[in-house]
Amino acid sequence: MRQHAREAGLSDTIIFNTCAVTTEAERQARQSIRKARRNNPDAKIIVTGCAAQINPELYAGMEEVDHVMGNEEKLQRESFNLSENASVAVNDIMEVKETAAHLVHGFEEHTRAFVQIQQGCNHRCTFCIIPFGRGNNRSVPIGAITEQVRVLVNNGVKEVVLTGVDITDYGLDLPGTPTLGQMTKRLLAQVPELKRLRLSSLDPVEIDEDTYRLFGEEPRIMPHLHISLQAGDDMVLKRMKRRHLRHHVVEMVERARALRPDVVFGADIIAGFPTESDEMFENTYDLVNELNLTYLHVFPYSERPGTPAARMPQVPGNIRKERAGRLRDAGAISEQSFMQSRVGTTAQVLIEKNGFGRSEHYAPVQVEALEGDLSGEVVPVYIADIRNRKLLAYPLGTKAAEDARAKLEVQ
Structure with a gap:
């Protein structure tokens, strides 16, 4: 724009x-x-x-x-x-049948870029107004996606995030109905210079076999998956008109962990959906802890005029906020536990600015003792501690890293 x-x-x-x-x-x-x-x-x-x-x-x-x-x-x-x-x-956005590839501008100074692979959604969750703003599912052709990523990589981008409203529906409207996994495999083959790739929010029951297979085989796909969860109680999920139930989420997490044991998960969750009882909420809360979901995006339910959920019996606002707070606290504990588990290990950190970057697992990392400005570079590091809600790390092979390792070994 x-x-x-x-x-x-x-x-x-x-x-x-x-x-x-x-x-x-x-x-x-x-x-x-x-x-x-x-x-x-x-x-x-x-x-x-x-x-x-x-x-x-x-x-x-x-x-x-x-x-x-x-x-x-x-x-x-x-x-x-x-x-x-x-x-x-x-x-009328519903009349739009194609999503054109966006021209890539303005990423020259960035290390991570977001590439839209589809727009819109064919599903009508009872709480959601997004289809009326974005229209129905429209996929960007594989060739256009590949060209966008190639331009970004040539401009110095090291990591690309594939985004959309519902990327698991990618390709359903294209000739031959290519899957998300097929498109991603072709993209990585045609742009071998791309260092890292992430997939944005996934519907747990709609992930195709090609995507699972590629996730297990391709190290350039980062071990960090985000689930469009919304709730962990079957009755709430049915009233939301979601496509998955609780057991589908458990199966997806277990399958991904079998392929990549170090994978870390995030999730979107709505707290206080209409008719949600204390027991229903506890089922969601328990699922967060059971699956050790690490990065939580929690939203108190918000009525959107014209949606079916807005006409359902509402949960009082103070209860929505209280439940959202409990979920956020659970997420913070899980994230702290995950970060603590990384202390004493190594990571590949994509440096963004002033030594700050993200690991393969999307953990925030502050790298000290860097020689020069390494923004935009992937740096192997030793993780020594946690400081200010970030992992503290030093470049592998430096005296600072060896001193930190020795200090941890005697503790």
């Missing part, structure tokens, strides 16, 4: 790319728009993203907003030739 705006000659322009996942996200967007207008009275303000796609009239009705454009329009260069007579450009 920034590139399109520049090419259109726009200056003194502020673009808000809004989110509609929660009511709070929309409230903060409107608050930020009003603040931006107060601080920039002469600027043009453009609002786009999912909230604008779903409810364009709301944002067009704000006196602070000059133009509103939909999720498909924001990707088109011509949309930024703003007309004074047409303040709203939002088409």
